[in-house]
Amino acid sequence: MAPKPLVYLLAITAAGIASVSAVALPEPKPFTIPADVEILDLRTEEDKASGGIDKRTNGAVYVCKAIDFDANQGCKLLYTSFNAPTNLVNTEYNNVISSAGADAGTVCQFYDGFYNNDCGGQGSLYIDNPGKSDFRQYSWNNGAGTWNDIVSCIKCTW
Numbered sequence: 215m216a217p218k219p220l221v222y223l224l225a226i227t228a229a230g231i232a233s234v235s236a237v238a239l240p241e242p243k244p245f246t247i248p249a250d251v252e253i254l255d256l257r258t259e260e261d262k263a264s265g266g267i268d269k270r271t272n273g274a275v276y277v278c279k280a281i282d283f284d285a286n287q288g289c290k291l292l293y294t295s296f297n298a299p300t301n302l303v304n305t306e307y308n309n310v311i312s313s314a315g316a317d318a319g320t321v322c323q324f325y326d327g328f329y330n331n332d333c334g335g336q337g338s339l340y341i342d343n344p345g346k347s348d349f350r351q352y353s354w355n356n357g358a359g360t361w362n363d364i365v366s367c368i369k370c371t372w
């Protein structure tokens with residue numbers, strides 16, 4: 215786990231890194247979380263017991279069922295616990311996410327499976343801020359498909 219100062223440094227330089235490493239991919243479109251966004255609290259029971267979400271600023275990731283963060287098609291703000299496998303299988307967001315972005319300072323890995331109480335499957339998709347506005351653009355399993363509509367588990371750190 216990187217110490218916090220490194221995380222902040224990475225957040226500050228994220229735009230520069232993205233322009234180098236994602237040459238063939240579109241620039242992410244920024245998203246705005248609507249003021250009336252619905253929250254889906256998927257934190258661990260332990261974290262839920264320790265405090266309300268109104269006191270948190272980290273660990274939130276905005277997920278949408280459609281590309282381009284189209285709130286008309288359904289988007290929610292997911293709250294996760296630090297580095298915890300956040301299982302989507304029994305939620306309305308299983309196998310539907312097409313765009314997503316995390317809080318500034320939060321980085322997440324999106325996975326296509328949930329097995330043995332952990333995220334798993336064929337690799338993972340990196341999501342930070344401003345995130346990725348079209349999962350169809352990102353190759354899954356060496357080109358066997360894309361990351362569109364297959365995410366079932368999320369892990370975030372900050």
Ligand SMILES: [Ca+2]
Nearest residue numbers: 279310311312
């Ligand atoms: Ca979708």
